Each structure stands twice: as C-alpha cells, then as structure tokens.
Amino acid sequence: MSDASILFDRLCVIGIGLIGSSILRAARERGLARTLVAADLSEKVVKRVEELDIADMVTRDLAAAVEGADCVILCVPSGAFGSVAEVIGAHLKAGAVISDTGSVKGAVVAQMTPFLPQGVHFIPAHPVAGTEHSGPDAGFAALFGNRWCIFTPAEDIDPAKLTLYREFWEKLGSKVECMTPEHHDLVLAVTSHVPHLIAYNIVGTADDLETVTESEVIKFSAGGFRDFTRIAASDPTMWRDVFLNNRKAVLEVLGRFSEDLAYLQRAIRWGEGDKLFELFTRTRAVRRSIIDLGQETAEPDFGRKHGE
Amino acid sequence: MSDASILFDRLCVIGIGLIGSSILRAARERGLARTLVAADLSEKVVKRVEELDIADMVTRDLAAAVEGADCVILCVPSGAFGSVAEVIGAHLKAGAVISDTGSVKGAVVAQMTPFLPQGVHFIPAHPVAGTEHSGPDAGFAALFGNRWCIFTPAEDIDPAKLTLYREFWEKLGSKVECMTPEHHDLVLAVTSHVPHLIAYNIVGTADDLETVTESEVIKFSAGGFRDFTRIAASDPTMWRDVFLNNRKAVLEVLGRFSEDLAYLQRAIRWGEGDKLFELFTRTRAVRRSIIDLGQETAEPDFGRKHGE
Structure with missing residues (x-):
C-alpha cells in the first residue's frame, strides 16, 4: 500500500x-x-x-x-x-x-x-x-x-x-x-423507493391471482414480468425500513403514480390510443438519456444472454 | 442446407x-x-x-x-x-x-x-x-x-x-x-401487459414531477428506476395496440394491482412494517423459481457490468 x-x-x-x-x-x-x-x-x-x-x-x-x-x-x-x-x-x-x-x-x-x-x-x-x-x-x-x-x-x-x-x-x-436531506428523500422516492414498491406489488399481485397459476406466471415471465422480480428480490428488512422512514415522500410520489395510472386506465377503457402513444414515445427518450449518461448499458435486454 | x-x-x-x-x-x-x-x-x-x-x-x-x-x-x-x-x-x-x-x-x-x-x-x-x-x-x-x-x-x-x-x-x-385465446390474454396481461403499463407509467410520472429535475431522475436512476426504462423503451405502436386489443384482461389485472398497491400505501401510512415485510419476503421466492426454470439469469443485476 x-x-x-x-x-x-x-x-x-x-x-x-x-x-x-x-x-x-x-x-x-x-x-x-x-x-x-x-x-x-x-x-x-x-x-x-x-x-x-x-x-x-x-x-x-x-x-x-x-x-x-x-x-x-x-x-x-x-x-x-x-x-x-x-x-x-x-x-x-x-x-x-x-x-x-x-x-x-x-x-x-x-x-x-x-x-x-x-x-x-x-x-x-x-x-x-x-x-x-x-x-x-x-x-x-x-x-x-x-x-x-x-x-x-x-x-x-x-x-x-x-x-x-x-x-x-x-x-x-x-x-x-x-x-438537503429533504430533497434527497423526494428524489430517491422517485428514482428508487416507489419503483421498488411497485415491483414488489406487481410480483405480489401475480402471485395472488386465482385465475392464472404460479407455474404460468413463471414460465411466461420473459414477457416483462421477470424484470420486476429482480428488485422485488431485494433485502426485505432494508426495504421495510426505507418505506417506514420515508413515508411522506413515498406517499406523495405514490399519489402521483396512481393518478397517472388512472389516466392510462381510462384511456385504455375508452380506446384513446393517442394518449397511450404519446406517453410511450416520450418514455423512450428518458432511457436514451440514462444510457447517454453512462448509467445504463446500451445493450438490448440489459445484455442478458439469449438462447441458453 | x-x-x-x-x-x-x-x-x-x-x-x-x-x-x-x-x-x-x-x-x-x-x-x-x-x-x-x-x-x-x-x-x-x-x-x-x-x-x-x-x-x-x-x-x-x-x-x-x-x-x-x-x-x-x-x-x-x-x-x-x-x-x-x-x-x-x-x-x-x-x-x-x-x-x-x-x-x-x-x-x-x-x-x-x-x-x-x-x-x-x-x-x-x-x-x-x-x-x-x-x-x-x-x-x-x-x-x-x-x-x-x-x-x-x-x-x-x-x-x-x-x-x-x-x-x-x-x-x-x-x-x-x-x-385458449382468452386464457392466453389473461396470463399475458399479468406477465407482460400490465408490467409494461406500470413501467411506462412510472417513467412518465418521474418525467412530469416539477419538484425533481429530469437531470436528477437520470443521474440517480441506478436506484431502481432505470430497470423500468428498459421496457418503457419498447415499440410505442405495438404497445398501444396491445392495450387497445386486450382491454378486458388488462383492466381486470390493473384493478387487482391498484387494490394491492392501496393496501401497501395504507400499510406505509400507518407504519405497519409487518405487512410490508411479509410481502417483500414472499416475492423473493418468485424470482428464485424463475431463475430455477432457466427463464432468468442468476447473476446479480441481470449480469450488468459494474464500475465502468
């Protein structure tokens, strides 16, 4: 040394x-x-x-x-x-x-x-x-x-x-x-805490459905679901504590998330494809920025190996 | 040949x-x-x-x-x-x-x-x-x-x-x-369509927040958010059509997802850590099953490279 x-x-x-x-x-x-x-x-x-x-x-x-x-x-x-x-x-x-x-x-x-x-x-x-x-x-x-x-x-x-x-x-x-600690907690509620919560949640929802078997969920998880299981496999004690200790910011961002999801739900119900298309185009740009800043791999599928 | x-x-x-x-x-x-x-x-x-x-x-x-x-x-x-x-x-x-x-x-x-x-x-x-x-x-x-x-x-x-x-x-x-086509559409609503919708949605929510800048969302995306941007970068036309054509099953699963999320939201608000811990433990097992069936890599972080 x-x-x-x-x-x-x-x-x-x-x-x-x-x-x-x-x-x-x-x-x-x-x-x-x-x-x-x-x-x-x-x-x-x-x-x-x-x-x-x-x-x-x-x-x-x-x-x-x-x-x-x-x-x-x-x-x-x-x-x-x-x-x-x-x-x-x-x-x-x-x-x-x-x-x-x-x-x-x-x-x-x-x-x-x-x-x-x-x-x-x-x-x-x-x-x-x-x-x-x-x-x-x-x-x-x-x-x-x-x-x-x-x-x-x-x-x-x-x-x-x-x-x-x-x-x-x-x-x-x-x-x-x-x-400041307050701003940190709001930023991380968006970029980490709420994403973890909704990942945990969708994995729980899928696991609980009576009409789709657990075996089907697992076999057909490559359709997108498996991505969410990664962060839903994170340490339970750590994440319980995160939510209990960042309650205010998490509930604030979660409120926005649910409001936005209700908007999409309504667009689906009423067949308003333009509203969906507008969002789906805008979100592509966010990923490009993350890749450009070196915070994510540019390889498709996170660079996962295929065909094995 | x-x-x-x-x-x-x-x-x-x-x-x-x-x-x-x-x-x-x-x-x-x-x-x-x-x-x-x-x-x-x-x-x-x-x-x-x-x-x-x-x-x-x-x-x-x-x-x-x-x-x-x-x-x-x-x-x-x-x-x-x-x-x-x-x-x-x-x-x-x-x-x-x-x-x-x-x-x-x-x-x-x-x-x-x-x-x-x-x-x-x-x-x-x-x-x-x-x-x-x-x-x-x-x-x-x-x-x-x-x-x-x-x-x-x-x-x-x-x-x-x-x-x-x-x-x-x-x-x-x-x-x-x-x-059957009907069962397929329900299974895929769970393992693919709703996961895509919530990924698109969280990326949109983050992009829209006035209190957190786009630059902050991008810089600190490694906290979990960046995972969601992958499927939220999927083809917009294809995905608009998926939601318009699988309306019934998507709305059904989305209803369950939102109900489950409200349960977690309430647990956070009232400080009920045991409810969170129970779910966060259960979801780990789902990922293990997906890895065991060869539908996902066992490497941490999807095998992404670190430190570069």
Whole structure:
C-alpha cells in the first residue's frame, strides 16, 4: 500500500452487508485506510467476514470498533441508525468523520444527531448503487464505480472534512453531489423507493391471482414480468425500513403514480390510443438519456444472454 | 442446407421488425424452409431487409408474397392483423399454415378469421420473447431459444398441421404450449401487459414531477428506476395496440394491482412494517423459481457490468 493514497488512519465500517463489504473491499484494494475495522452485531456475519478476510479487525463490539477511528460509516438498515448511534456515540474520537449509507436521509439525520458528541463531523451519505443480493458475500470493489453518491451535510459542516470525505468516495469510483436531506428523500422516492414498491406489488399481485397459476406466471415471465422480480428480490428488512422512514415522500410520489395510472386506465377503457402513444414515445427518450449518461448499458435486454 | 431439416417449401413472413427478422434469421440458419419470403409495407424496411440479406425474396406486395407459401406468419402490430388478412386472404394457398406472433390472441383471432378462406390452417401463436429494441436490425437467430411459444388454435385444428408448426417453433429453440385465446390474454396481461403499463407509467410520472429535475431522475436512476426504462423503451405502436386489443384482461389485472398497491400505501401510512415485510419476503421466492426454470439469469443485476 502506498502511503500517498491513505485518507484515514483507521476506517470503521458498521454493518457488513452488500454495501459495507463493498466499501471494505474497495478501500483495501485502493489503499484508502491504514487499518480497516469491520463491526456487525451478527455472529454469523462476523465469522463470514473473518473468512472472507476483507478487514484487519472484525468484532461484534460496536463501541470498541469505533475507538480511535478517523472515519466511521454505518451501513445498517434505516431503522437501526438510532440504536447504533446510541451505542457508539460516546466512543467516537474527536475530529472523526461519521457517516452512513442509508437510503433515507431525513430520518437518519433525526435518529443519529441526538447521540453524536460535539467535535465529530457528521456527513450523511447515500451511494446510489447496489444489486438485489445481500450479505457480506454479495459485495464487490467495483460496485460504486461511475455511480453517484449523495451527501446531505448540515450547512455548518467543516469544509476540510467534507473535501476529505468527498475524496474518499471519489476514490471508491463515485461522483459526489450535495443536497438537503429533504430533497434527497423526494428524489430517491422517485428514482428508487416507489419503483421498488411497485415491483414488489406487481410480483405480489401475480402471485395472488386465482385465475392464472404460479407455474404460468413463471414460465411466461420473459414477457416483462421477470424484470420486476429482480428488485422485488431485494433485502426485505432494508426495504421495510426505507418505506417506514420515508413515508411522506413515498406517499406523495405514490399519489402521483396512481393518478397517472388512472389516466392510462381510462384511456385504455375508452380506446384513446393517442394518449397511450404519446406517453410511450416520450418514455423512450428518458432511457436514451440514462444510457447517454453512462448509467445504463446500451445493450438490448440489459445484455442478458439469449438462447441458453 | 440439408433437406432433412426443411419443414416448409416456401415460408413467408409479413412485418419484418424484431420478431419477423429473428424468425427469418433463425429459419435460414437452421434450414427450415427452401425459400424465405419477406414482406413489409414500408419501403424503408424492405430496402433494409434486402441489405441485411435475411430472405430470398423481399417485397412490399403482400398478396404476391403469400402466393404459393406453405406457411405465412404475420408479425405486425396487434391493430394491423385484420387489414393484412383482408389483403392476403384470397391469395393463400390451400393447405397452408397461417399464423401470427401477436401479443394478444382473442382480438387477433377475431380480426383475422373473417378473411381466411376454407382450407387454410390458422394457428395463432405468441412467442414470449423479445427485447426493447425494434426494427429489422434488432432481430437475431437466438431470440427464441429456451423461451415459450404459446399456440391458441381452434379445437378442430388439423393435428398434423399443429404438429408440423410445433416442430417449426421447437427448431427455433422454443417450448410450445397450447391454451385458449382468452386464457392466453389473461396470463399475458399479468406477465407482460400490465408490467409494461406500470413501467411506462412510472417513467412518465418521474418525467412530469416539477419538484425533481429530469437531470436528477437520470443521474440517480441506478436506484431502481432505470430497470423500468428498459421496457418503457419498447415499440410505442405495438404497445398501444396491445392495450387497445386486450382491454378486458388488462383492466381486470390493473384493478387487482391498484387494490394491492392501496393496501401497501395504507400499510406505509400507518407504519405497519409487518405487512410490508411479509410481502417483500414472499416475492423473493418468485424470482428464485424463475431463475430455477432457466427463464432468468442468476447473476446479480441481470449480469450488468459494474464500475465502468
């Protein structure tokens, strides 16, 4: 490891699932910390992280894990931030950067802030990256490459610490953008939370129909349905917590979604093909923009293999 | 070409888009017909098919195209079957198999039947395969491999012709299943049509929000939204016609979807995490079944490349 790349003497990651284990792997690969500490309450996870050898120290003792760390990142479900912050708060080193990777930012800030001592620098963050897999085996160092990481710091954040933590995420491969927690939660309700909810919902609807068998749903899923099953296979605990903690924005976007769907439903009922055609043409352009920005593959069918 | 593989002396495909051009490519590759005839009303498409050299004869004259053909397959949007059948009906060869690849079967049968002469064998078919791309360049021979093709013939169909046409689709790589047009339309409403509608809808909702910019939707689309843009980039004409021609089943499934979504919405509003968790756990099993049946890749994120 070249000392030139080191940003933190001691980096502590709490919660070693898909995201936490990817941070550890990428930080080690790029030499971003002298010592990597991994902490998780689960005995099974701690054992597996030791086997995977992706950290220098692995422990179930969260308070001990953060002692002396220059940077502590919480990668736990959105419902657990308060209780973890309560356990570690008094043990944080003065001057440390404390961050998280939660999918909801307003609730995380509200849950953690009461437990954080003066003199630590809280930079809430959300890497917009992931797969439908979970657990320490699911992570990989390239996960954050070319993805955005959204920071939602308070206005009085120390600019030097902000620059330091931005550099950390940039070295993980990400682009960093700052916004308020409230705006983050609205943006992500649109680009992530409501899409997950409707994917979970259509998979549930299909599974429940009495007139179409489960076997038929599965066999003929290549007609489009199978796409939705990917994000509907995401971690249930994490996603339950997302919806409970971003209630306001999710309900707002969901209201708009349902209103727009009722418009399409009515157009179908009354045979108004022009209304459907107008929308179906406009949506093509949105995908083109996403591909042009390098946020999606240009290959048909996500590059899935055919004929096998 | 070995004569042993030939099933039809003269195979005519009408409508040379993603599906039609894939049939031509696969039929030539596997030597399933002595002569391949391609027909399309569009001058541009006919020119391109000639350049691609995927048929032995290419024409805009549909009536001339079907003369002497043992098998004629219509691969046109669901709204165009009646008018094409009207043009070709009187020119069909006695004993020929006539088929289609429409995504809706009840309406196709109703549209085509009045124009088909006695002595031809109508086997409506729907290959449940595709990508979001369209046009003659988008097709490829492996498209139907390991996918299902659903036949919806009348009860009095000639068993020998049914066996012959089943063999054709099996040689294209597909598994064939028979059902009634009505049941097909309900099954596909669940596994294809409503998923497409809600994908189009969420992309439209996101595009319309005044509080989140288009640039934000695009940048942060990796949170889940971008998955939906794939099927929302499908051919607008084809999909308008699907919804107008499968109105009853689509409205029925859509009613169930909205009812289920209202249940989740209420659970979010009242903080009933257990209801969310129960669904989110159940939906994981559906994906596992689809992967186990070989209808989906087991790789995370559809096998998309990361970090580029």
